[in-house]
Amino acid sequence: MLVKPSVAGTSWRIRVTNEFGTRPVTFQRAYAGRQSTGANVAPGTNRPLTFAGRSSVTVPAGRAAWSDPVPVKVSDAQTQRLAVSLFVAGASGPMTWHAAGFTTSYLSDPGAGDHTADRADTAFPHSTTSWFFLSEVQAQRPATSTVVAFGDSITDGFFSTINGDDRWPDVLQRRLNERPSARGPVSVVTQAICGNMVTRIGRTPGGCTPCDGPPALDRLDRDVLDVPGVRVVILLEGINDLGGGNATADQVIAGYQEIIRRVHARGIKIIGATLTPSAGTAFGLYGTPETDAKRRAVNHFIRTSGQFDGVADFSAVTEDPANPGHLKPAFDTNSSVGGPGDHLHPNRAGFLAMGGAVDIAQIQRYALAPAA
Structure with a gap:
């Protein structure tokens, strides 16, 4: 999912949400980097996210969770976007989503497995203009x-x-x-x-x-x-x-x-x-x-x-x-x-x-x- 922050920053937290879900959702892995073009992530910027020091987090229905800060340099908030990748393990039930994002994000094939660490857009062949499970990106500054x-x-x-x-x-x-x-x-x-x-x-x-x-x-x-x-x-x-x-x-x-x-x-x-x-x-x-x-x-x-x-x-x-x-x-x-x-x-x-x-x-x- 691609998000244009409103300010520049070198460290970020994300908020994953299951506020409108009906069952727990497990985010097995998550990464954040800086977009280069399309679904491609700029070399050297894709970083694993942790949640209270762990690489995965299970969010109960009706709840949300914040990640730990992750270092990704966004020097120009007007031209650069963050690329946030989430791997949901198992069935999620109804997704909490922002339907009308008017920003292109990218999805892997159904059942394709974990591609959060991938930098190339070949891992994400499908496009969407919605954001899923991601409700906030916060600069640490x-x-x-x-x-x-x-x-x-x-x-x-x-x-x-x-x-x-x-x-x-x-x-x-x-x-x-x-x-x-x-x-x-x-x-x-x-x-x-x-x-x-x-x-x-x-x-x-x-x-x-x-x-x-x-x-x-x-x-x-x-x-x-x-x-x-x-x-x-x-x-x-x-x-x-x-x-x-x-x-x-x-x-x-x-x-x-x-x-x-x-x-x-x-x-x-x-x-x-x-x-x-x-x-x-x-x-x-x-x-x-x-x-x-x-x-x-x-x-x-x-x-x-x-x-x-x-x-x-x-x-x-x-x-x-x-x-x-x-x-x-x-x-x-x-x-x-x-x-x-x-x-x-x-x-x-x-x-x-x-x-x-x-x-x-x-x-x-x-x-x-x-x-x-």
């Missing part, structure tokens, strides 16, 4: 200030370019890198799940509930508050509650208020991102006038309530002024596979506009301020 992009498919990069690293959090990371601070780097960590919701209301009948992950209210501790060095959160969620679950605007706002309260209680700043338009979407309730009215009410709260520490007005930069409620036509295509868009997910151009709408000076001021 002096304290880095972290911004968490907390969201759903529009933060996850749905309709972004495969291997293009052009999700809006990627754009934000590049902008921060172009404006370095003497007080240290700022890392943008993406914690997004396609279909995710703020509230616990759930999908309307026929929706893809198992795909959505735990709602933001339930995953806030794991995916935001427990992230090392987190100083700022940018929250972009709610359209799935309105268009996929038929929540009211007040229910989404109440969810925001609980998240704001819990984030502020930890001394962390939170930026509210306005919901991008979805009129014309053919599935669920996303495309209805009622959903657009609720979206506008939610955005009014984000912009005017004063409860967020700042606003990233993604709606303002993506909505078509000639056709209110709709994405700009230039943003309504599919950059992943080509062809038309779905009127819900912005394309690469839309993500560039969104990443450019974040107030970099404000992010750096919050992220690099002395700890309270």
